[in-house]
Amino acid sequence: MSFIERMHRQKAMVIMNGNHVTEQLVADVIAYLGGSPLVAEDERDDEALVSLASAIVLNMGTVSKQSHQRLIHLGRAANLNQKPVVFDPVGAGASTLRKKQAEAIMAAVSVKVIRGNLSEIAALLSGESSRFGIDATSHADAVQTALDYARLKKAWVVISGPVDTVSDGKRVFQIKNGHPYLEKNVGMGDALDSILALGLVHTTRFEEFVQVVAMLPVAADLVIKQSAVRGPASFKMALLDKLSQLSQAELFDVAHIKEVPVN
Ligand SMILES: Nc1ncnc2c1ncn2[C@@H]1O[C@H](COP(=O)(O)OP(=O)(O)O)[C@@H](O)[C@H]1O
Numbered sequence: 001m002s003f004i005e006r007m008h009r010q011k012a013m014v015i016m017n018g019n020h021v022t023e024q025l026v027a028d029v030i031a032y033l034g035g036s037p038l039v040a041e042d043e044r045d046d047e048a049l050v051s052l053a054s055a056i057v058l059n060m061g062t063v064s065k066q067s068h069q070r071l072i073h074l075g076r077a078a079n080l081n082q083k084p085v086v087f088d089p090v091g092a093g094a095s096t097l098r099k100k101q102a103e104a105i106m107a108a109v110s111v112k113v114i115r116g117n118l119s120e121i122a123a124l125l126s127g128e129s130s131r132f133g134i135d136a137t138s139h140a141d142a143v144q145t146a147l148d149y150a151r152l153k154k155a156w157v158v159i160s161g162p163v164d165t166v167s168d169g170k171r172v173f174q175i176k177n178g179h180p181y182l183e184k185n186v187g188m189g190d191a192l193d194s195i196l197a198l199g200l201v202h203t204t205r206f207e208e209f210v211q212v213v214a215m216l217p218v219a220a221d222l223v224i225k226q227s228a229v230r231g232p233a234s235f236k237m238a239l240l241d242k243l244s245q246l247s248q249a250e251l252f253d254v255a256h257i258k259e260v261p262v263n
Pocket residue numbers: 116117134135136160161162163164177178179180181182183186187188189190192216217
């Protein structure tokens with residue numbers, strides 16, 4: 001059975017926390033891919049809920065003093081229960097506070113996957129700052145940044161953008177799929193986080209995980225020429241429909257994935 005079939009047939013609970021802007025979109029994406037989403041807000045529930053969950057997404061999007069501690073508590077519960085954690089350091093390049101909070105989460109929680117845009121990951125690797133909040137403005141080399149940060153943190157790193165760069169600290173792959181409407185729709189990065197979390201439930205192989213990263217931009221490529229797509233909003237609807245029906249064969253046919261040689 002392919003990992004996409006497993007996603008749909010073996011319902012996995014994904015707990016997500018930390019971004020009130022994108023919760024509905026992310027919950028829908030998890031459900032459309034066969035998973036069971038849960039937004040958990042009260043840390044007294046962490047032990048009980050994390051033991052039932054299959055993966056956890058920590059997102060710094062709407063982080064505050066309280067929710068920062070909350071993310072750490074949830075991440076630690078995930079570690080104790082040996083559940084994979086995906087971390088999204090939203091805006092880590094935009095302010096010193098966000099960067100420090102992201103560093104504190106990386107220090108306190110063992111993260112399997114960190115996913116951000118180039119500005120966010122470059123900020124964590126080298127202290128670079130960005131002038132545009134949640135959007136990427138960094139000129140750092142994505143391949144070297146992904147590789148170095150994956151090595152440093154012993155985690156899988158996904159740097160998303162017009163080209164997605166994925167590293168496990170030994171190898172680097174790049175994915176050339178997608179459309180600028182993905183960037184235009186706020187929350188697509190968070191949607192990607194939830195897809196990665198489901199992916200971690202259904203595969204442990206890094207090369208297969210790279211294909212999981214390609215699911216969202218491949219779905220974009222498959223809908224962009226539909227007559228119903230007239231702008232970023234109708235694109236989003238068509239994209240979510242396609243994502244819910246995407247087959248492994250379509251993914252294999254349309255994904256442009258290349259390994260980049262590294263030292
Ligand atoms: N200009 C672009 N062209 C094609 N795909 C893009 C573009 N920008 C982002 N994407 C895709 O959008 C998804 C979310 O990435 P991104 O926009 O970088 O996240 P974030 O919302 O965290 O900044 C990824 O799947 C990525 O491949």
